[in-house]
Amino acid sequence: MRTAAQNGKSADEDFICIAQIGRPHGVRGGVHLAVFADDADLLLSESGVTDENGRFLFKILRLSGQKNGRFIAEIENIATREAAEALRHVKLHIPRSILPDLDEEDSYYHVDLIGLDVAEEQSGDILGDIVAVQNFGAGDLLEIRKTGKKETFFVPFTRGYVPVVSLAERRVVLDLPQGFFSVPEKPEKT
Amino acid sequence: MSRSVWKGPFVEGYVLKKAQTVQESGRNEVIKIWSRRSMIMPQFIGLTFGVYNGQKFIPVLVTDEMIGHKFGEFAPTRTYYGHGADKKAKRK
Numbered sequence: 001m002r003t004a005a006q007n008g009k010s011a012d013e014d015f016i017c018i019a020q021i022g023r024p025h026g027v028r029g030g031v032h033l034a035v036f037a038d039d040a041d042l043l044l045s046e047s048g049v050t051d052e053n054g055r056f057l058f059k060i061l062r063l064s065g066q067k068n069g070r071f072i073a074e075i076e077n078i079a080t081r082e083a084a085e086a087l088r089h090v091k092l093h094i095p096r097s098i099l100p101d102l103d104e105e106d107s108y109y110h111v112d113l114i115g116l117d118v119a120e121e122q123s124g125d126i127l128g129d130i131v132a133v134q135n136f137g138a139g140d141l142l143e144i145r146k147t148g149k150k151e152t153f154f155v156p157f158t159r160g161y162v163p164v165v166s167l168a169e170r171r172v173v174l175d176l177p178q179g180f181f182s183v184p185e186k187p188e189k190t
Numbered sequence: 191m192s193r194s195v196w197k198g199p200f201v202e203g204y205v206l207k208k209a210q211t212v213q214e215s216g217r218n219e220v221i222k223i224w225s226r227r228s229m230i231m232p233q234f235i236g237l238t239f240g241v242y243n244g245q246k247f248i249p250v251l252v253t254d255e256m257i258g259h260k261f262g263e264f265a266p267t268r269t270y271y272g273h274g275a276d277k278k279a280k281r282k
Contacts, residue, residue: 108280140281152246177218
């Protein structure tokens, strides 16, 4: 049987991956850390960091040497290079509840949107679910996988296309224009 | 070498035609295009284009900051997912 971690999800969805340990740094237990979060200070919280199942791992005492989202971290009770080497590739998680509430209206954490059901406004049918939130430079896009299918499609995350976002009901409602899924004939090159 | 100024910006003819048709009709529609090399023009502001990336059409909602860029810049052909972590999305 596959575990929740093998499925790429936390057993309890309340823990989010925020960093991964890399190679050791120096001989006093320092490690290189690839941080995925915008706010690296989340790693320094009093509650420490956990594995994907929420099991306490350790506390990070200090972050330094920031460069391109990579830091050097000092970890509590890790004082030798060998101990640091043993932590290589470990993924660090924090509880979702640590993330501060977003004050701005219509702002959402990606982790909250991913996994929500997607319903069509007119029919109310469930189209699929959100698998990712992307931004290629032209605004946020919801990547949606149709139910029972492998391929995905993108929808702009705007009030026009996504009039309803209900985290309580765990669903979003799409208002797609006519012909959204149709593909016109490809014109010849000029 | 950059493009000579005297030539003016390059836009595929069918892209201009499709954009004009949608603007005149006033419909809320995704204009599906294959021309990644066409430049984004001021008259495209507010329109949503579906730019083909070799697999699917990526919606590109044109804003004034995009003028002068090419459509292909906003529809990458390779997708990297990474980690959501504490990243935020804002509904516009």
